[in-house]
Amino acid sequence: MKMVDACKRMVGVLLAMLLGLPLAHAQNYPEKPVTLIIPLGAGGSHDLNARVFTSVIGSYLGQPMVVRLMPGAAGQTGTAAAVNAPADGYTLIFSHNFIDQLQQHVEKLPYDTTRSLETIVRLNYAPGAIVVRADKPWKTLQEMFDYGRKNPGRLKFGHSGNWGAAMAPGAQLLAEAGVDATLVAHKGGGPAMQAVLAGDVDFTIAFPSVIESQGDKVRALAVGGDPSVLPGVPTFKQLGYRSSGLEMERIVLGPRSMPEERKRILREAFQKMNGDKTYQNLMKKLGENTVLMPGPEYEKLRARQNVEYKALVQKLTGK
Amino acid sequence: MWESFLEGFHLALRLDTFAMMSVGLALGIVVGALPGFTTTMALAILLPLSFFLDPLVGIPFLIGVTKGGIFGGSIPAILISIPGTAASIATTFDGPALTKKGESRKALEMALFSSAFGDTVSDILTILLIAPIAVLALKFGPPELGAIILLSLVVITASTSGVFVKGLLMLAMGLFFGIIGQDPIGGVSRFTFDLFPLRSGIPLLPMLIGVFALPEIFEAVERKGAALFTSKVPGAEGPRLTLAEFKRCFRTILRSTGIGAAIGAIPGMGQVIAAVVGYTAAKNASDHPETFGKGELEGIAAAESANNAVNGPTMVPLLTLGIPGDNLTAILLGAFIAHGLRPGPTLFQEQAPLVFAILVAMVLANVLFIVIAYLTVPLFARLVTVRKSLLLPMTVVFAFTGAYVYQSDPWDLYLLVFFGVFGYLARKLRFDISPMVMGFILGPILEYSLGQTVSMSQGEFMHFVFVERPIASFVVVATPVVAYLLWRRVARLRRRAVVTASAESR
Numbered sequence: 001m002k003m004v005d006a007c008k009r010m011v012g013v014l015l016a017m018l019l020g021l022p023l024a025h026a027q028n029y030p031e032k033p034v035t036l037i038i039p040l041g042a043g044g045s046h047d048l049n050a051r052v053f054t055s056v057i058g059s060y061l062g063q064p065m066v067v068r069l070m071p072g073a074a075g076q077t078g079t080a081a082a083v084n085a086p087a088d089g090y091t092l093i094f095s096h097n098f099i100d101q102l103q104q105h106v107e108k109l110p111y112d113t114t115r116s117l118e119t120i121v122r123l124n125y126a127p128g129a130i131v132v133r134a135d136k137p138w139k140t141l142q143e144m145f146d147y148g149r150k151n152p153g154r155l156k157f158g159h160s161g162n163w164g165a166a167m168a169p170g171a172q173l174l175a176e177a178g179v180d181a182t183l184v185a186h187k188g189g190g191p192a193m194q195a196v197l198a199g200d201v202d203f204t205i206a207f208p209s210v211i212e213s214q215g216d217k218v219r220a221l222a223v224g225g226d227p228s229v230l231p232g233v234p235t236f237k238q239l240g241y242r243s244s245g246l247e248m249e250r251i252v253l254g255p256r257s258m259p260e261e262r263k264r265i266l267r268e269a270f271q272k273m274n275g276d277k278t279y280q281n282l283m284k285k286l287g288e289n290t291v292l293m294p295g296p297e298y299e300k301l302r303a304r305q306n307v308e309y310k311a312l313v314q315k316l317t318g319k
Numbered sequence: 320m321w322e323s324f325l326e327g328f329h330l331a332l333r334l335d336t337f338a339m340m341s342v343g344l345a346l347g348i349v350v351g352a353l354p355g356f357t358t359t360m361a362l363a364i365l366l367p368l369s370f371f372l373d374p375l376v377g378i379p380f381l382i383g384v385t386k387g388g389i390f391g392g393s394i395p396a397i398l399i400s401i402p403g404t405a406a407s408i409a410t411t412f413d414g415p416a417l418t419k420k421g422e423s424r425k426a427l428e429m430a431l432f433s434s435a436f437g438d439t440v441s442d443i444l445t446i447l448l449i450a451p452i453a454v455l456a457l458k459f460g461p462p463e464l465g466a467i468i469l470l471s472l473v474v475i476t477a478s479t480s481g482v483f484v485k486g487l488l489m490l491a492m493g494l495f496f497g498i499i500g501q502d503p504i505g506g507v508s509r510f511t512f513d514l515f516p517l518r519s520g521i522p523l524l525p526m527l528i529g530v531f532a533l534p535e536i537f538e539a540v541e542r543k544g545a546a547l548f549t550s551k552v553p554g555a556e557g558p559r560l561t562l563a564e565f566k567r568c569f570r571t572i573l574r575s576t577g578i579g580a581a582i583g584a585i586p587g588m589g590q591v592i593a594a595v596v597g598y599t600a601a602k603n604a605s606d607h608p609e610t611f612g613k614g615e616l617e618g619i620a621a622a623e624s625a626n627n628a629v630n631g632p633t634m635v636p637l638l639t640l641g642i643p644g645d646n647l648t649a650i651l652l653g654a655f656i657a658h659g660l661r662p663g664p665t666l667f668q669e670q671a672p673l674v675f676a677i678l679v680a681m682v683l684a685n686v687l688f689i690v691i692a693y694l695t696v697p698l699f700a701r702l703v704t705v706r707k708s709l710l711l712p713m714t715v716v717f718a719f720t721g722a723y724v725y726q727s728d729p730w731d732l733y734l735l736v737f738f739g740v741f742g743y744l745a746r747k748l749r750f751d752i753s754p755m756v757m758g759f760i761l762g763p764i765l766e767y768s769l770g771q772t773v774s775m776s777q778g779e780f781m782h783f784v785f786v787e788r789p790i791a792s793f794v795v796v797a798t799p800v801v802a803y804l805l806w807r808r809v810a811r812l813r814r815r816a817v818v819t820a821s822a823e824s825r
Binding site: 041042044047048051052055068069070071072073074076077080106107110153154156162163182183184185186187188190191193194195197198200201209210212213214215217282285286287 | 640644659666
């Protein structure tokens with residue numbers, strides 16, 4: 001019986017993925033599939049999250065949502081494509097806060113995300129935790145940072161790539177704590193974790209699912225988000241850190257100048273999808289949360305990120 | 320250990336596991352054979368499907384897609400000189416020449432059997448040596464990776480066909496093309512001439528299709544299509560692979576399997592490098608290196624067994640450390656987590672039978688793979704026997720759509736044409752294209768690991784590399800020695816070729 005159910009659901013998802021579910025809604029938007037640009041590569045967490053929600057949202061939107069991967073130049077290629085697309089609501093982008101708000105302070109960009117793009121919804125967030133190998137002497141973040149302050153530059157922070165989901169929060173914390181560490185770039189979170197295990201670097205920022213699988217080989221010193229993320233590990237907030245944007249926020253953005261009615265339709269669809277059982281179930285299986293934040297609310301956070309990231313980049317690059 | 324293995328073996332013998340693995344293999348072959356669609360894309364799209372399956376069905380299903388995809392890429396590589404996935408670049412060195420001789424079926428069957436052999440042996444090695452491989456993987460940090468990449472670059476360039484200086488020049492051009500775009504360490508744009516699309520660098524697949532497939536088309540146009548894709552037996556797909564031919568290539572297959580498995584155990588290398596290094600080693604070891612690149616069956620065996628032999632060991636860091644070594648294993652990690660399994664040291668302690676079951680399924684997948692691929696090969700082989708007036712335009716269509724769907728960026732089409740002309744000129748001027756491609760692929764990895772090593776060394780670079788990293792310093796010291804030995808060998812072979820040529824002319 002269970003098997004039959006599973007089969008039915010599987011077929012349903014397959015169909016939804018292939019065709020979408022063009023329900024008989026008498027609306028004029030959307031009347032064709034909506035393209036969702038991902039400015040990141042295949043197989044990353046954005047890709048996986050999007051595969052899940054695009055397979056469900058079609059039934060609430062009335063049209064399928066089609067993923068289009070446009071990686072390159074640390075997210076700039078895909079973002080530029082989204083900015084230059086017509087503001088008709090048929091091209092959206094699934095991005096994160098560091099591409100959206102931090103990048104502009106690092107390099108001169110041919111677009112302005114804040115002016116051109118508006119948040120449809122924040123889908124969920126990924127809280128990172130500071131992790132050291134179990135045989136390191138530091139039991140708390142305080143102890144590690146004390147060591148870092150006494151030995152400027154000795155502490156090695158292995159992150160998952162420039163201005164990415166590990167580097168930016170890590171650099172923010174280090175800046176707030178007044179610690180001067182050596183930053184070592186890696187090609188993704190996997191290699192950075194490997195460097196921690198091999199002892200090539202002292203600490204990294206990793207996501208809870210990765211940390212749990214390491215068992216007692218590593219120790220988490222502090223984590224983003226709320227205390228339920230990693231029970232027993234203090235959160236950055238509890239330790240008194242005030243920087244915002246320490247977590248990776250997965251956000252869906254659309255053109256700011258698209259009709260308000262269409263923004264409303266999209267936001268409603270995401271809101272309804274968030275209550276969908278299949279969606280909840282699939283995201284749980286991926287180990288991701290479904291803490292949705294409505295677009296207008298996220299816009300306020302976005303403005304704060306802009307200011308903080310600007311200060312951070314100025315501090316790090318000395319510009 | 321042995322008990323968990325036996326238990327795992329029993330777990331893997333399930334009908335639905337086999338059925339879904341077959342579906343995965345077939346899907347993988349088709350997607351891999353379509354130029355521009357990579358195995359990674361196929362895996363990402365099919366991942367949610369596996370959520371609804373039992374772990375022992377869903378994960379083997381995805382493994383089937385991976386295995387099928389890597390073989391599938393060699394089909395267009397052999398038939399129309401378009402690498403279906405980057406892993407099959409070394410297959411384009413000899414495959415199309417065999418197809419032109421009307422031996423496409425033989426070439427495809429060689430690719431199939433050497434792939435299956437390399438895969439099976441590497442999977443079995445993985446089961447036997449999982450613990451040592453895991454230890455080895457942790458020993459290879461950025462300094463070691465950088466040193467090995469340097470060695471590979473030297474070996475590939477030293478064994479280039481034709482004039483050595485020309486090979487070096489092509490290598491330098493490849494390294495230059497690899498520099499274009501955002502610098503991976505500092506994030507600064509280099510050689511982009513302020514053109515925004517160049518910031519992301521030159522994409523690999525459009526470049527490969529450009530340098531390998533377009534020159535074939537230009538040449539066909541030049542000769543009015545006369546010499547392209549002639550099949551000696553019209554309407555048939557050519558002779559089959561004989562046992563004697565397989566035996567002749569067996570040493571090469573064994574060598575390539577070893578090379579592929581070793582490269583698979585080192586995080587950050589991957590199938591593309593394995594294929595080219597395996598090919599180069601076969602050419603160096605051969606007593607007739609001059610036939611390589613001109614339709615040598617052994618070349619296909621060398622490349623295909625090497626790229627598939629990577630499959631087994633790449634699973635080790637994933638299973639034992641919970642760390643995916645490449646995009647494919649990153650998606651598999653997603654599948655494991657979705658099934659409530661957390662790869663890593665704890666998985667082995669708690670679920671050893673299940674891990675073994677998955678490894679056993681990997682071996683069994685190869686048996687299914689032989690059956691499925693063997694049945695489909697004649698169909699694919701027959702494709703090139705359609706009328707020449709249709710095949711050539713079809714190749715053009717596949718080349719352009721393949722380059723476009725890779726990233727859906729129209730800019731890639733300009734780059735495709737640029738590299739097509741580049742490849743054509745190189746061919747006309749007798750420059751070997753492979754050092755350029757390898758420079759392009761390996762250069763950025765070398766640069767990245769060098770940058771990482773510099774930041775890790777905290778200002779004491781020489782001390783760090785030569786005192787704290789013995790493996791890296793050993794490889795760095797060995798590089799010039801290997802280069803000298805290769806150079807001497809190539810020079811001796813060339814002298815011998817000159818002597819025999821003059822003896823014959825007398």
